[in-house]
Amino acid sequence: MRKLSMLKGLATGTLAAALAAVQAAPALAQDSLELVGHPKAGGTGFQPASTELARDLQWLDGMLLVIITAICILVIALLAFAVLRFNSKSNPNPKSFTHNSPLEIAWTLGPIVILVVIGAFSLPVLFKQQEIPEGDVVIKVTGYQWYWGYEYVGTDLGYEGYMIGAPATGGDNRMNPEVSAQLQEAGYSDSEFLLATDSAVVVPVGKTVVMQVTGADVIHSWTIPAFGVKQDAVPGRIAELWFKPEREGVFFGQCSELCGISHAYMPITVKVVSQEVYDAWLAASQDEGGYVDVRQFLAAS
Numbered sequence: 001m002r003k004l005s006m007l008k009g010l011a012t013g014t015l016a017a018a019l020a021a022v023q024a025a026p027a028l029a030q031d032s033l034e035l036v037g038h039p040k041a042g043g044t045g046f047q048p049a050s051t052e053l054a055r056d057l058q059w060l061d062g063m064l065l066v067i068i069t070a071i072c073i074l075v076i077a078l079l080a081f082a083v084l085r086f087n088s089k090s091n092p093n094p095k096s097f098t099h100n101s102p103l104e105i106a107w108t109l110g111p112i113v114i115l116v117v118i119g120a121f122s123l124p125v126l127f128k129q130q131e132i133p134e135g136d137v138v139i140k141v142t143g144y145q146w147y148w149g150y151e152y153v154g155t156d157l158g159y160e161g162y163m164i165g166a167p168a169t170g171g172d173n174r175m176n177p178e179v180s181a182q183l184q185e186a187g188y189s190d191s192e193f194l195l196a197t198d199s200a201v202v203v204p205v206g207k208t209v210v211m212q213v214t215g216a217d218v219i220h221s222w223t224i225p226a227f228g229v230k231q232d233a234v235p236g237r238i239a240e241l242w243f244k245p246e247r248e249g250v251f252f253g254q255c256s257e258l259c260g261i262s263h264a265y266m267p268i269t270v271k272v273v274s275q276e277v278y279d280a281w282l283a284a285s286q287d288e289g290g291y292v293d294v295r296q297f298l299a300a301s
């Protein structure tokens with residue numbers, strides 16, 4: 001009997017899911033934005049670099065990996081050589097000298113040269129991140145326990161971005177059929193649970209975006225890995241980061257500074273759209289006095 005009701009439950013669950021999918025189909029169809037910056041099952045690499053900054057960082061990472069690998073191989077080879085050549089059997093009468101000036105100079109200069117080379121490549125990348133250009137779009141982002149607030153500087157548009165399934169959106173940070181339906185309605189699937197937010201940051205492609213990052217209560221951190229940016233949101237201070245997205249799409253990040261019990265439930269969604277879609281969306285959102293779903297403008301464009 002119990003089994004039967006369970007089966008019934010499953011069947012109706014599937015039916016509900018199917019119905020939800022059918023209802024969500026037009027929403028999905030109008031959302032022509034590709035999910036770009038999101039984790040993939042079994043993935044081990046970086047998210048696709050979608051700004052010059054991210055490309056630079058990933059290139060630097062690759063270069064460092066080569067240097068680290070070479071050093072590891074050298075050290076392991078030296079260790080193996082020492083173990084085999086100088087063990088008590090093969091070398092019963094060890095030499096008893098304690099200093100070797102040329103060798104000491106070599107192993108001091110070697111690491112210095114390696115560090116200078118690494119620094120010469122990494123500092124320009126760091127400076128590029130830290131020198132904030134003039135922004136075509138400037139957005140102030142404020143971290144709250146536990147969501148993000150966005151204000152488009154120079155306009156009166158401001159709104160908040162909550163994780164779909166967070167208490168503010170009627171959830172309890174857990175997946176359930178209602179949350180699944182909410183995700184579908186917003187154009188996402190269940191795999192974007194814990195990443196998708198109810199209102200996204202919308203920015204135009206190919207334009208310089210400056211984010212002014214601050215915190216309202218405790219320290220949070222705003223990041224989009226595919227853009228190569230991450231900035232602590234410190235209460236009482238404003239820090240800036242910038243990026244220039246090179247492709248349209250949906251990108252995800254998560255708060256990256258432990259900020260309390262729901263730290264894991266304040267993700268970040270950025271939608272990069274064409275300038276026309278952005279302009280239409282910005283105008284409509286200002287008219288509405290809050291976030292308007294950008295997908296309707298994608299469908300129109």
Ligand SMILES: [Cu+2]
Pocket residue numbers: 219220221255256257258259260263264266
């Ligand atoms: Cu946090």
